[in-house]
Amino acid sequence: xxxxxxxxCNRAIVEAAIQAGCRFFTGYPFTPATECLEHASHxxxxxxxxxxxxxxxxxxxxMLMGAAIAGFRCMTATSGAGFALMQxxxxxxxxxxxxxxxIVNVMRGGPGFGNLAPTQGxxxxxxRGGGPGDYRCFAFGPATVQEAVDVTKLxxxxxxxxxxxxxxxxxxxxxxxxxxxxxxxxxxxEPVGKWWATTGCKGRDPIYMGRPGKNYGPHAEYLxxxxxxxxxxxxxxxxxxxxxxxxxxxxxxxxxxxxxxEVRAETLYLDDADLAVVAFGTSAxxxxxxxxxxxxxxxxxxxxxxxxxxxxxSPLIEEAAAHVREFLVVEMSMGQLVEDVRLAVEGKKxxxxxxxxxxxxxxxxxxxxKIRQLLGLVASQSRA
Numbered sequence: 001x002x003x004x005x006x007x008x009c010n011r012a013i014v015e016a017a018i019q020a021g022c023r024f025f026t027g028y029p030f031t032p033a034t035e036c037l038e039h040a041s042h043x044x045x046x047x048x049x050x051x052x053x054x055x056x057x058x059x060x061x062x063m064l065m066g067a068a069i070a071g072f073r074c075m076t077a078t079s080g081a082g083f084a085l086m087q088x089x090x091x092x093x094x095x096x097x098x099x100x101x102x103i104v105n106v107m108r109g110g111p112g113f114g115n116l117a118p119t120q121g122x123x124x125x126x127x128r129g130g131g132p133g134d135y136r137c138f139a140f141g142p143a144t145v146q147e148a149v150d151v152t153k154l155x156x157x158x159x160x161x162x163x164x165x166x167x168x169x170x171x172x173x174x175x176x177x178x179x180x181x182x183x184x185x186x187x188x189x190e191p192v193g194k195w196w197a198t199t200g201c202k203g204r205d206p207i208y209m210g211r212p213g214k215n216y217g218p219h220a221e222y223l224x225x226x227x228x229x230x231x232x233x234x235x236x237x238x239x240x241x242x243x244x245x246x247x248x249x250x251x252x253x254x255x256x257x258x259x260x261x262e263v264r265a266e267t268l269y270l271d272d273a274d275l276a277v278v279a280f281g282t283s284a285x286x287x288x289x290x291x292x293x294x295x296x297x298x299x300x301x302x303x304x305x306x307x308x309x310x311x312x313x314s315p316l317i318e319e320a321a322a323h324v325r326e327f328l329v330v331e332m333s334m335g336q337l338v339e340d341v342r343l344a345v346e347g348k349k350x351x352x353x354x355x356x357x358x359x360x361x362x363x364x365x366x367x368x369x370k371i372r373q374l375l376g377l378v379a380s381q382s383r384a
Contacts, residue, residue, distance in 0.1 A: 002184040009145045010035040010077075010175045013104055013168070014043055016152035017075050020187045022102070023049035024067040024074040026060045028082060031116055032172040033106040036077035057082040061089030068099035071197025073156055077104035081113055083122060084130060091131025093165050095251060100159035100166075102152065107171040109359045117359020118173035118282055123336040126167045127310040134248060136255050138166035138262070139309040141280035146181040148174065151307065153187055160194070162258060169309065171332075173282050173361065258311050265313040266305040269295055273302030275375055276320050278341050279330040280306045283362050287330055290364035290371060299375050309337075317344035326374055327351045330362050 005015060014036055017025070025040040027033070037053075044051040054060035060076050067074035078086065083105040093099040107122045109115035126139040138158055142148040148170065155166035268291065270276060279287060284305040294301045304320060306313050321327075326349055329338040338353045345351055354370050356362050 002182050004180060005183055006178065006180045008035070008176055008178040009148050009170060010106070011039045012145050012149050012181055013077070013152050013170070014039045015183060016149040017102065017156070018043055018047045018049070019183055020073065020153040020156040022073045022075050022156065023047070024052070024072040025049065025076065026052045026054050026063045026067075026074075027076045027078060028054045028057050028060055030057070030079045030082040032108060032175050033077040033079040033082070033104065035175070036104060036106070057085035058089070061086040064101045065089060065093055065097070065099060068093065068101050069097070069198055071194040073100075073160070075102045075104065077106065079106045080108045080110050080122065083125060087125075087130035088132065090137065090165055091129065091133055091135055094129070094137050095133050095135035098163040100163050102155045102159060102166050102168065104168045104170060106175045107169060115359055116172060118171040118332060118361060119359060120169070120171065120281060120283065120332040121334075121336070122169065123309065123331070123333060126169050127312070127340070135251065136258070136310055137164060138258070140166070140168045141306060141309045142168065142170065142174070143281050143285040143305065145174075145177055145179045147307070149181050149183065153184065157187055158262060162254060169281065171282050262308060263311045263313045263315070264307040265316055266307060267316070268303040268305070270302035270304065270320060272300050273320075274300040274325045275328060275371065276302050276304055276324040277328045277330060277371070278304045278306070278317070278337065280309060280337060283330050283332055287362050287364060287367045290368040293364065293368060294371050294375075299371065301371055301375065312340050312344070314340070314344040317341060318346075321345045321348045325349060328354060328370065328374060330354045330367055332356050332361065
């Protein structure tokens, strides 16, 4: 058991980042993520780290790139349109230089600047990648302050292990939720060893990331390694189509390993469920009472709550599709999570969407009747 604290999620994430060894934090103020920056500006220097105010989100992501190249565990926090501005740099960090970092996106209403209310409309941006080319980043969708603390520490570890960025999707409601949590134990300073970090090239040739035939220590098998990759990206010999295809194929293999080894999800009452509700983050937390009430009334409904949004728990949903009769996806968007659920179900069972927009949140009193409606239809069909 670690230190017990009581604060809102924005501040808790910063405390967890410091506990995970983060020593560089940069960002540009963007409500409702600004409190992360304000807290980091006090706490990082006190912990022996650096807080650097950026003049824009484009600057922040490139500062993050520099910190990652130097071997620092590093983080930024932003929201909505600010996250969109980081996508080109994020694409380079994930798909070319293979650099670890953690980015917190406290989602707000969109499109554009939208409003300050909670939403889950950045799901595609986080899970599909908004920058150029083929790449993936870890994406987490915590539902509570405690879970946000836990996945922040996990995000730093996995980002280092696979040398790839990790994204934490919070939202305005979770960000301002204040509750107690256990900070837990610190992560080791270097859980995998950053042999690739710059050291100033003192008395030696430059380090190359992924030079074929070299032994690069723990977890090197997760790196691309097909090209001569210097610390700012591809060497000139790596830009011809054949070499670049080899690089991309090795990235694809790394992503397959992540999908096989790093999926995380929670299930509730799924074994006997006729209806499986799928939701993440704030939506899942808000509708859980509706599921409990339905179970109390004898209705067979269960919950699948993805914690990793990428890698997505497709195998779990595929397994559930073998025995549930229908799926209901609840999300605060026009329908983004539902696309991944439908891909996993592969048309074998109906997949319904309960959507709230513009900062309106799903509530037990609105989702409960939909659950009853669907289970009523199931019952009438089974009797027929």
